[in-house]
Amino acid sequence: MTSTTTEHASDDLPDETADAVVIGGGAAGLNGALMLARSRRSVIVIDSGTPRNAPAEGVHGLLGLDGTPPAELLRTGRAEVRRYGGRVATGEVTSAAPAAPAGGDPRFNVTLAGGRVLHARRLLIATGLRDRLPDVPGLARHWGGGVVHCPYCHGWEVRDEPIGVLATGPASAHHALLFRQLTGDLVYFTHGTDLDEQTRARFAARDITVTDTPVAEVTSTEDGITGVRLTDGRLVPRRVIAVATTLLARTDGLAGLGLAMEDLPHGMGRRIATGPAGSTSVPGVWVAGNATDPMAQVGASAAAGALAGAHINADLAAADAEAALAAARAGVTAG
Known part of the structure; x- marks a missing residue:
């Protein structure tokens, strides 16, 4: 980008x-x-x-x-x-x-x-x-706004918002735990990455929802991000996307x-x-x-x-x- x-x-x-x-x-x-x-x-x-x-x-x-x-x-x-x-x-x-x-x-x-x-x-x-951001339609245009990467740089500003963590690799699981500290409404999109059972159990204990269906696009209006659309057509409402670049x-x-x-x-x-x-x-x-x-x-x-x-x-x-x-x-x- x-x-x-x-x-x-x-x-x-x-x-x-x-x-x-x-x-x-x-x-x-x-x-x-x-x-x-x-x-x-x-x-x-x-x-x-x-x-x-x-x-x-x-x-x-x-x-x-x-x-x-x-x-x-x-x-x-x-x-x-x-x-x-x-x-x-x-x-x-x-x-x-x-x-x-x-x-x-x-x-x-x-x-x-x-x-x-x-x-x-x-x-x-x-x-x-x-x-370099994942090649997900609708993601790059919100970089630095509704799309963030660092909980220390931007976390306070997005606190209590519905946040989605878009997984890009093994580091994303740790990313999710850091953003969970900032909001009680967190969805983890595995997006084709691996997530072992121990991590899934830890996420469940922390009330982090895991979605395994791949992401098709990030939806938005002039006011910002509105959600994440999955490849099966479902829309998961989100206001912020956290992603490890x-x-x-x-x-x-x-x-x-x-x-x-x-x-x-x-x-x-x-x-x-x-x-x-x-x-x-x-x-x-x-x-x-x-x-x-x-x-x-x-x-x-x-x-x-x-x-x-x-x-x-x-x-x-x-x-x-x-x-x-x-x-x-x-x-x-x-x-």
Whole structure:
């Protein structure tokens, strides 16, 4: 599915090599850029303007900012990065790849749509992910409204509503128990997935109705979802559909970096593999946020970006010291 596009003013981009280019202007990317800019690093954020949470009315579960509209949060974040000299531009990255090192220090070229090439010493990948919904007619149009995925992000807002959990795999059973905490009227649509007898017994004990007939479509009016129609023609009235999406890291334009990928358990999706603080097997490249941690909410993604930004700055500081030492030794030798 395609995210809503959010346009914003773009800064002029420098020709000289930046200390860091951040690919992705969400919470992870902006917080990483903030840490770098506050460390007096030259940093450029490239933002495609298609945040995952654009359809949501507010960001929830974020202490001190609960309910803040996503666009407002990002607008504030961009202003904070710019306050310390960072630059933010709207654009699509078409390719990113290593370039020839400078004295052993990594270098990268980042090409934008339109042909502009940026040069960087380090990269922070914070591209987020895409949610792939089941191919059920009528479902996608209500994504971020009557169709939700996260009980912590949206649960309070749909409390006490008639909720249907559309199963997509083994994780959906746990999903149902979490949404049962929020409503007493819950129907679990197995939709061709397996559900063992122990889980059925547990659902029965929690007053969760199980429907094994496959789903044909989600019905709605201008006011929102009205129900789930089954393949036998029956209509199960519902106001909200909870569904576990397939979580796919956004890697458009990043193939040239050769980043390692990992499948998530139970067919839940695919992420960029990382080590401590978002480090990767590619020297000079870090990853933060949903591209590597698909379950992270906004607060966790921002924290991961901050940690990665701090580690990038430390890596740059070490490289600067080595370069200065090499220059000093060369000067002594020449003298």
